[in-house]
Amino acid sequence: MPLANVLLVDDEVPFVETMTKRLTKRDLRITSAFNGQEALDKLEEDRSVEVVILDVKMPGMDGNETLKEIKRRYPLVEVIMLTGHATVESGIEGMKMGAFDYLMKPCDMDQLISKVKEAAGKKRQHEDKIIEARMKEITSRRV
Amino acid sequence: MDKSKREHRDYYNSLTRNMLLTVIIVSFTPMILVGGIILYQFQTSYHEKVHAHLEELVQKHKQNIDSFLQEKLGDIRFLADNFTFEELSDESFLRDKLESLQKEFGLVFVDLGAIRENGIQVAYAGPFKLGKALYSQADWFQKAMRSKYFISDVFLGLRGLPHFIIAVRDNWMGEKWILRATIDFVAFNSLVGNIRIGETGFAFILNKEGKFQTKPLLDIATTRKPYIDFLSDRNITKDEIHVVERTDESGHKNIYVAALLKNGDWLLVYQQRASDAFSDFRRTLRVALIIMLLGGLGIITMAFILSRRMVSRIARADREKQMMNEQVVETGKLASVGELAAGIAHEINNPVAIMIEEAGWIEDILEDEEFQESENLDEFIRALEQIRTQGRRCKEITHKLLHFARKTDSRIQEVQINDLIEELVALSAQKAKYSNVTINTVLQKDLPPLQVSETEVQQVFLNLINNALDAMDKKGGVIDVITLMEGDHIAVQVADNGPGIPEANLARIFDPFFTTKPVGKGTGLGLSICYGIIKKMGGEIDVHSVMGVGTTFRVLIPLPKQKESE
Numbered sequence: 001m002p003l004a005n006v007l008l009v010d011d012e013v014p015f016v017e018t019m020t021k022r023l024t025k026r027d028l029r030i031t032s033a034f035n036g037q038e039a040l041d042k043l044e045e046d047r048s049v050e051v052v053i054l055d056v057k058m059p060g061m062d063g064n065e066t067l068k069e070i071k072r073r074y075p076l077v078e079v080i081m082l083t084g085h086a087t088v089e090s091g092i093e094g095m096k097m098g099a100f101d102y103l104m105k106p107c108d109m110d111q112l113i114s115k116v117k118e119a120a121g122k123k124r125q126h127e128d129k130i131i132e133a134r135m136k137e138i139t140s141r142r143v
Numbered sequence: 144m145d146k147s148k149r150e151h152r153d154y155y156n157s158l159t160r161n162m163l164l165t166v167i168i169v170s171f172t173p174m175i176l177v178g179g180i181i182l183y184q185f186q187t188s189y190h191e192k193v194h195a196h197l198e199e200l201v202q203k204h205k206q207n208i209d210s211f212l213q214e215k216l217g218d219i220r221f222l223a224d225n226f227t228f229e230e231l232s233d234e235s236f237l238r239d240k241l242e243s244l245q246k247e248f249g250l251v252f253v254d255l256g257a258i259r260e261n262g263i264q265v266a267y268a269g270p271f272k273l274g275k276a277l278y279s280q281a282d283w284f285q286k287a288m289r290s291k292y293f294i295s296d297v298f299l300g301l302r303g304l305p306h307f308i309i310a311v312r313d314n315w316m317g318e319k320w321i322l323r324a325t326i327d328f329v330a331f332n333s334l335v336g337n338i339r340i341g342e343t344g345f346a347f348i349l350n351k352e353g354k355f356q357t358k359p360l361l362d363i364a365t366t367r368k369p370y371i372d373f374l375s376d377r378n379i380t381k382d383e384i385h386v387v388e389r390t391d392e393s394g395h396k397n398i399y400v401a402a403l404l405k406n407g408d409w410l411l412v413y414q415q416r417a418s419d420a421f422s423d424f425r426r427t428l429r430v431a432l433i434i435m436l437l438g439g440l441g442i443i444t445m446a447f448i449l450s451r452r453m454v455s456r457i458a459r460a461d462r463e464k465q466m467m468n469e470q471v472v473e474t475g476k477l478a479s480v481g482e483l484a485a486g487i488a489h490e491i492n493n494p495v496a497i498m499i500e501e502a503g504w505i506e507d508i509l510e511d512e513e514f515q516e517s518e519n520l521d522e523f524i525r526a527l528e529q530i531r532t533q534g535r536r537c538k539e540i541t542h543k544l545l546h547f548a549r550k551t552d553s554r555i556q557e558v559q560i561n562d563l564i565e566e567l568v569a570l571s572a573q574k575a576k577y578s579n580v581t582i583n584t585v586l587q588k589d590l591p592p593l594q595v596s597e598t599e600v601q602q603v604f605l606n607l608i609n610n611a612l613d614a615m616d617k618k619g620g621v622i623d624v625i626t627l628m629e630g631d632h633i634a635v636q637v638a639d640n641g642p643g644i645p646e647a648n649l650a651r652i653f654d655p656f657f658t659t660k661p662v663g664k665g666t667g668l669g670l671s672i673c674y675g676i677i678k679k680m681g682g683e684i685d686v687h688s689v690m691g692v693g694t695t696f697r698v699l700i701p702l703p704k705q706k707e708s709e
Contacts, residue, residue, distance in 0.1 A: 022507055025507045065438045105493075
């Protein structure tokens with residue numbers, strides 16, 4: 001059982017490849033995508049993804065747009081933004097739209113892992129609560 | 144440097160000179176032209192007036208003298224016509240007539256005499272013993288015998304005194320006889336001698352030979368030549384008055400006014416020094432010249448002062464312009480540095496990220512057991528650690544550079560500086576607590592709002608507060624943030640009691656990339672960003688620092704200009 005199912009989205013192929021290797025080594029299951037649209041497709045295919053690590057600056061559909069779309073379609077999936085800028089604004093912008101957190105690139109591996117864990121934990125917690133609520137609803141149904 | 148300074152001075156000097164010359168020429172030319180024309184006109188008309196006046200004077204005296212002579216001649220004629228030679232040969236009768244003449248005309252008639260054709264004076268009445276005198280050889284007698292009436296030139300005669308004679312010839316029983324009267328020279332002289340104008344104006348009478356008929360002023364006696372020239376001039380007609388200006392032998396310019404008397408026998412001359420005749424004009428000229436001179440001096444002084452003042456103002460404006468140019472260049476430099484930095488940062492960030500991740504990946508692999516026994520494992524780990532550290536450093540630099548160049552929210556809005564400061568102090572409180580620093584604020588109440596970009600001002604003061612916190616270096620201290628009005632600026636001071644900035648560094652602290660922090664800790668961009676922002680608002684930022692006492696940054700932000708009420 002991996003620590004978390006993660007979708008890694010960045011347009012820089014070497015970055016994605018290396019990160020995939022490193023994160024896999026740390027017991028994460030990594031799916032990778034190289035642009036926003038591909039990320040949405042991968043999410044559609046693989047519903048087990050818990051956390052998306054999303055680069056803000058990408059050609060075509062950029063990070064914030066992708067985030068918006070992800071949050072619309074899969075509200076429970078947590079998203080960690082990676083910003084190239086030192087601008088707090090783009091990170092804050094992302095958080096306002098429902099991102100779990102933001103990190104500056106290049107980021108510290110341990111920090112990233114812990115954020116991913118937190119995000120996955122939060123997602124699972126949400127899911128658990130939802131399941132619990134549904135069970136309660138079902139069990140307390142009157143016939 | 145010296146050379147360019149000298150060139151500047153030369154430039155300003157020549158500017159002063161040109162201005163001075165222009166002002167002087169422009170103001171002097173009309174003054175001299177107008178003054179000259181007026182003076183010339185005045186001189187001409189004054190000359191004409193003086194000449195006319197003298198002509199009139201001489202004309203009047205010519206008539207006076209002529210009528211005097213005519214009158215005296217008439218008196219004698221009256222005697223000769225109304226009394227016979229027989230009667231007039233009686234000395235007591237003659238004396239009687241002389242007395243009545245003298246009673247009538249004063250002592251003009253000195254004596255009377257009746258003379259026969261042969262020149263013997265048969266009767267005489269007068270103060271001299273001239274009875275029976277023989278005049279047949281006398282010049283005047285011969286001339287008198289030739290014409291009916293005769294007035295002689297002045298001569299000494301038998302009595303040895305200057306006098307002249309009026310003689311009337313008549314016939315008695317077929318024989319010519321002459322009644323003559325002597326005119327007192329003194330009385331006649333006074334006719335002419337009374338003509339005195341100014342200090343050097345006087346009149347006298349000459350005969351055809353140029354001999355004086357009246358007594359002139361003494362100094363004339365030696366310089367008779369001009370009058371002789373005058374007399375020999377055939378163009379002179381009887382009734383005209385002639386005015387001539389001529390320089391005499393002693394070098395003085397004289398005015399000569401001449402008229403012929405006694406049917407052209409005598410010449411009445413009025414002479415006056417030109418300088419005397421035109422003394423009024425000279426005085427006016429002198430006054431005018433003094434006024435012109437004083438005015439000219441005034442103009443020159445004013446032109447001098449004005450041009451000096453003007454040029455010093457121009458020099459100041461030039462200096463200010465140069466300073467402004469330098470500032471523009473400075474800010475331009477900062478802007479271009481910013482753009483460059485942004486470009487580099489964007490490009491470098493991703494490769495650096497990949498490099499760090501690759502290094503991390505190697506590290507990850509090294510943790511596998513097969514590598515654990517490798518003898519160079521420690522070296523690998525150290526090298527990878529180094530790569531990661533340097534990568535992080537790159538990251539920090541690029542982040543700060545991007546920050547430096549990023550387009551901030553530069554919308555101008557109304558900002559209450561005190562609220563902004565309080566907000567920033569609250570933001571910094573956490574960091575201050577770790578550094579064991581107290582931040583005090585002394586904020587002047589009721590400060591007017593500023594028209595600035597809020598985010599930029601925030602950036603400036605957060606930078607200054609962060610710098611102050613960093614300067615304390617965890618040793619603790621106090622930071623004072625003070626706001627107050629200073630003229631039409633709001634002044635904000637951020638003062639710490641940290642170690643201070645060495646004097647050698649003070650001049651460079653606003654330069655981009657200048658930092659004293661250890662390698663990897665600072666980018667050296669914070670203060671240069673502050674500088675750029677404050678300059679852009681038209682404000683000032685300066686620093687005052689004493690080693691061991693602390694550092695004070697002072698920022699002046701201009702208040703919005705009062706809009707004219709519409």
